[in-house]
Amino acid sequence: MNKLYRFLFILLAFQIAVSSCASTKKRDDQSALGKLWHNMNSHYNGYFNAKEIMTETLLSIDEQHVDNYTQRLDMFPFLELDNTSSVTEQLDIAIEKVAIVVKKHPYSNWVDDSYLLIGQAQLIKQDYESAEKTLRFMVTEFRPRPTRKKSKKASGESDEPEEEFVSRRNVESNPAQDIKDRLRARKDAQKERKKLSKERQKAAKERKKQREKERKARIRARKKGIKLAPVSSKTDTSAVTGLENEPEEDPEEELGPIGMISIFNQASNLGGGEAYGKKSGSYMLKHRPAFQEGRLWLAWTLVKRDNFDQAQIILEDMRANRGTFPDIRRKAMAVQAFLYLEQGKFEEAIPYLEEAAEVAESRNERARYYYIAGQLYQELGQPSGAAGAFEKTIAARPDYELELGARLNLAQNSFLSGTGSAADALKKLERMAKEDKNIPYESQIYFSMAAVALKSGDQEAGAQYLQMSLSSPSAGSVQRTEAYSLLGDLAYNEDDFLSAKLYYDTTLTVMDKGDFRYDAIEGRRDQLTGIADALTDIEVKDSLLRIGMLPEPEREKWAANLFEQRRQASIRPTTPIASNSRGSAGGSALSTSSFWAYSSQAIKRGKRDFERTWGERPLTDNWRRSRRTGDIFEDDGDGGSSSPTEEVTIVTEDEITKLLEGIPTTEAEQNTMTIQQATNWFNLGREYRDQLDNSPKALSAFETLNNRYPNANGEAESWYYQYLIHKENGNTAKAQEFATKLKSRYNGSKYEKLSNDPSYAATLMADENKLVREYETAYRAFEQGDYNTAHEMAVKGRATLLGKHPLKARYALLLAMTTGNTQGRQAYINALRQVVSQFDNTPEQTRAKEILRLLGESGARLPGQTSASAASGGFKESMDELHYLLIVFNDEDTDLNAAKIKVAEFNNKYNKMDRLRVTNVYLGTGNKTPVLVIRRIKSGELAMKYVNNAIEREKEFLNAGVFDYDVYAVSQSNYREVLKARSVESYREWFKENY
Template sequence: MKTYTRILLIAALFVGLGGCKTQKSRNDISPLAQFYQNTTAEFNGYYNANVLVNESMTALGGQYQDNFNQLLPIYKYRAADNPQAVAAQLDDAIKRVSVVVALHRVSHWTDDCYLLAGKAQYLKQDFETAEETLEYMVKEFSPSATSKKKAAVKKKKPVKKKDKKVKKKKKKKSKPSKKKKKKKKSSKKKKSSTRSKSTTDKRPDDSAQEEESEEEAIVPGETTISLGMEDPTYEASKPDKYWIKHRPAYQEGVLWLARTYIERGNYTGAERLMTQLERDPGTYEDVHRELAAVQAYYQIQKKQYQPAIYFLERAIKLEKDRLKKARYTYIIGQLHQMLGQEGEAYAAFEQVIDYKPAYQMDFSARLNLAHSAWANGRSTSEDIRKELDKMLKDEKNLEYRDRIYYALAQVDLKEKNKPGAIENLRLSLQHSSASGTQKAESYLLLGNLYFEDEDFVHAKLYFDSTLMVLATNDARYLPTKKLADNLTDIALNITVIDLQDSLLAISRLSEEEKKALAFELKKQRDEERRKALLSQTPANDSPVGKGARPGQALVAGNSGGPRAGSEPSNFFAYNDRALKRGIRDFQREWGDRPLEDNWRRSSELLTGDFGEEELEEEIIASTVITDEDIDEILKDVPQTEEDVADAEKKIMDALFNLGQLYRERLNNNRKAVESLEELLRRFPETQYQLDALYYLYLAHTDLGNTAEAQRIYNLLVENYPNTNIVRSLLDPEYVKNSLDRERRLNDYYDETFQAFQEGNYQVAKAKIDKSPELFGATNSLRARFALLNAMCIGNLQGKEAYIEELREVVAKYPETAEEVRAKEIMRLLGVVTATGPGGVVLAESPFQVQFDQPHYLIVVFPEGVNLNDAKAKVSDFNREFHQLDKLRISNIYLGESAEDRLPVIVIRKYDDKDAVMRYYDGVMKNRASFLPANTSFELYPISQDNYRQILKAKSIDGYPEFFDFNYK
């Protein structure tokens, strides 16, 4: 044992001595030193970095929840929507492999380090940087480049051998013989002559034979990467070739580069690389296996589903992992369903079950199996309902009941039973599991069903609920958000009409009828309150929004239900605060009750949580109503003629708004006609008559109702002959001429403003003075000309004249953007040091769109924040998630005085908008890591020049709106 220990120690000593110099050229180090370099590179930095990358990949995969109702992603870690969560680990991995490359570049693991860095950047979804890294890797370590390096080394070796022989011969000549040693020293001249002779042999000049080892430049975006197929020195792989010897990482680098090209939309480059890998006889088995999955991913990204099936089937044949086989097969089944190939889908889902996957996938496969069997004619709808009911009763499926009810809803829809589908979707939400994926599907489908039925209030609420649980990177997120946004004003106006109609109807009742109604409403409210308490959590089928579940309110013209975006109201059915206050009162009295049927008569309840006497008191309380209760419940009911007129005005405005919104937001001309005709029927003397008739004319024209459109046309011509609307109808050239005139007006204003910007204030003012003559005193840009005129006067005549002109703008043009701007300038005047002529601050300098300019981030806090603590927390966040970005933080204060100063943290800096928005998105997804949850703050990316504009104004006024419009 001691002998082995000594051997190991001696070997370690030699390794240490041989590896002391880490920056040698590879052809200059000994095999022992090479062994040291390889071992140190692999088992120090690279090993630890690889562990970090693998852990990050696993964490991202765990972050994503499979939604079996949608096409499963091939790579779960790629589908994760918050890569920022593992950014710190991945940055650490990149840092480690960078150190390995710097210290052990001569090792065989340098290519692996570049590959690992590229993978880490890919996982961070920093695809641009990943592309640069991987392009460099495949260029530097391609077989052709490697072959050239090997050839250069071989060429140098004979020179080195010859050099050694010369040295040996020289040493031999310079060594004195034994005979000479015995002799006495000869004269100094003789010695000098002998020494001179022995040094006349010169060392061969090998500098001329050494090749320069300059690295070739990388051409960004290059997609033609040689895999060595034409290189005779590039050998085909052998199964056991690299069981000890290090295997080059080049092919894996090419594969990951192809994946990066896919993410960057460079499909041509990706396809070229994948084709080269596929045709290369030297491609390793595991690379071939992964290549098939990447090719399938590529086809799915292009929505080419039939080729994707082919590559997935190929991946299954090559794959050894049973769970991966099951996943690929499940995706194949889904693709067949999307292509309407239910028979093939049935076979695929059967195969999934044979692979014995995790229960969730097994369960989903059985659901799809039943669906495909029915769709393919193998079973009837009755058969599938029996199968699904059987699954509902299975205890193993308790947490999957939401998905079973969703499947039943789909059966209902196939049979054109929309009410049944809605009921099953509500049941799906009531039995919702912790996972938000199924909840999102049920909310979204309910929203779509209500939208089809033109129940836009419910549709809006369910779309809002969808957005709360749907992943932001889901392809349906943005269309759903757009639809929800378009419905916001529509739902608001519908709610206004329903509410005001209800209140007007109640106002016409007798006092006894009002009291009876209030009593019924109180009972209904109390019953809903109890149900909410007994269920312990709010009902899952309720969408978000103001109000409560269907049936709570008596609303004319609607079946009742939650209301979105209505005006603040004290009417109980629209007052969440009153309802929650009642719930808190009930909880203090009765506590939390478990969900039980018929809770009042439950023997378990009577003998458990409270006694019969307390229960009886609660029942009695719910049957009594006081005058105060009546007044509170009917508080919003109109009492006077003025109240009635105000309610009718709200209805009139809402009807006109709906007539416009249906046409402009939803392109629904039929609903627009309904609203506008109701407006004219209920309010024949409305102020909106002209516009309502015009919109009716347009809607009927688009609907092809020629006769009705002509009737309305005649009404317009008869009643409003001198209006611009009628002129445009009578003269087709009128609109064109108006547009030309408007275009000339805009061009004229632009020229005037250009003169102002260039400092030609006299020229600008002269053009302003001439504008009424050219375009009329009531032209559409007169307010803008007035504000620009004030600014010219300010620069020409000074501060006092400037203020006077601004006051005139405010007085003449109320409720305009120019009024707001004039007030803002007046607020700033006299406070900020001026730089322009006349000592005036020119506030007509809006923020500029400068996406390519360097960007900062500003964190704006309300008063009272501990700025040092906040800076420390932000610094910790940057160190954890953005270590490689080399960010700097500082702080400033905005505001005119100590009383209104606003603390701001400034984070510097990023190269452009795209880079800074990655930071912003990461903070929005990890707010608790950025600053404590109880800290109120706003975060804004801002370009360098716009930041200077904020400093100059000492205010962020206007920037939040600019940011929302241009960056989000």
């Protein structure tokens, strides 16, 4: 064999040397031996390894993915990753390997497959734009052309079909490099063969060892008269009562992955089957083009980019084309259903889901499609269709978790469809919860019972089942999210807003931020925050006021009782080791340990020896002797036992004072807290009205305010709120009553005029509109280039504004811009800095900062501070320029080599394709500050992306416990300024302001 390889290599080298005079080679110029060499190396080296990496990555995604069976399942979970960084490293390696295939073997039959794999990896990484570009290039470059046979009579040659695709690329060849590449490829192939051989031998030894172990076990069992079951027999635990007509399981049918990874598996190149309408050709001995697979993935990518029309055209063409391969046609059905789901067209998606399920090859894939179809039927309010889909899911015999989800839906569906009662559904679910095989899914079953109870109108039972779901040991993050969210909704609907806010808080702590409901729940939580704060503060202050008004002896007694309660709660009773341990692990530990306390004989012997000397003694601590009136080991005269003494608790005066801190004991303190309570009740009423539009709750809060705290500061406004609420509800008599009260007590106030003078509101609105119109006139003059007029109008308009009027910031920015046009650059910069310093958290401040950056300035200094050039250090914004990264270490004795190794490992993991270089410099006084410089990154945006990733993965980047450092992004020109200054101090502030 070695001689044959040597002969083939010499022959190939000779052929390359003969043809080395040509600068380029075309596909047709390759010899048969050359084609064989390129195909073998491209397939079994680069592409094979990349394909293995892709498969491992998809399996890891599938293992990490957790389906939420209370929500509609994802058709393809690998496309719905919340964070792609976990797979980016492996996918980049796969892309790198097939990129080498494309570069070194440009005319091999596996180039189209390599481009397809690159597009797949980019799609999984959610780089949709790059994926579309790659796949469009692939389907354009490698589009098959019809095979035509050359005429023997015309050419004198044998009938040979033309190539399946024609590449328009001309690739320069380097004979010397080709020889080196082939030598290296041959060595790599030999290493791979040796490695594979060793793995096969190891596997064979393991199988042999297992067979020998089973044989010995059977011999021992035979001697004992025990008959073991055959090794190959499998217990069928998926039989379903009531489904006697189910088809038997096909022993050759694979279960398939739950996460739908099988959609990736191309048909084997050793046969493609027969396409609809015509034979697609035999691929037993030739490579099957990846063109059709590429078009399918291009349609998939277009769906993710919301380009539904083009995706629809591709999918319709693939289904209608008689030459489409059968496996591609099956996948196209699933992608078509996916397209309709992304568009929200559920009725159109269901037929394609069911058709895709019928032709699916794996059981889990088939069951998943039927399950999603059942969920869609439920959303459309068609219980009968949902029941049929879930029964088909069970009949597919998928993994038990998916089967259980279908059974839970069926139990609920019988109640929803009217064929069963809620009690029957709950009984079925209770029986399922008691089964041992369902213990890991107990929380899920209780949640389904809660859903049935709530849909039947039993809110109390539903809440109890939800609490049982949360208390179950099987409650995972998904189930806890659903239960807490639903409990929050129940409390919200029952106007228990404090509990609802707390439930929503907990929901947000366990819910994935990528969940589509996250923003809605966060918004509702924020709506309830003011209400919850007011309710909590009211309850606390009411308690403090009640205690503060007690006589001093009663307050001290209350403090002593509270101290004792806290002391008792802090004491944890010791629990003796149970003699009848139920756990096998615990039992084995007691029986095998040599520790004396685990020996029952030693414990009994020690107890008898103690009783001979001291008698029976109560189990009590004797560590704090200062708190006891006597010793428990005092003899009672006969050498026997002594009676236990009572423990006396002494509470010091300092402890009482500490407990009474914050309690209003003086009249002034109580008055202050009473005013705060009135404010809380007013805020509560306003929040009910403004945030929730809950008129009954708002009226109740305002009435409590008026009754408990008459003449409070917010009384006039509370009356006006009540006037508005009654008026909006059509209760004019009650509204007029509050208008009269305002006129009698607060005559002439703003609220009295608003309630009694209909024209007053119009006057206020007209005045406000007049101010806005004056500003718009001034701004229009600025736009027309009449800067002096605009400046004068802005000065005059701003002088008419009172208080914190929102137009003040707009006038200030307009004045800055007119100043710049009339007085020059420096006056412009100073005026913009005034805007930045005076109007925090306003759009005008943001706009002023942006203009300062465009002018090459930064910061928000007040007039009189250092000059702009000194403050900025000569730094200029240049986000589109090449960027470096500076890692500045605060410890002069930092081991730069160790740090450089850590950074290089991080770059190799997360930025391998960027080919970053790491060097070190020293800055600061005496060049003692060690700095690592990472070069080069294309833009400031990508540089900040690196910085944020480094901060997020601090442990992997540079462990802060080992290295004390700061990391900055810096443009190439600003880096020169840093080197000139030999310091990062001036750049640090500029970086914070501009990045």
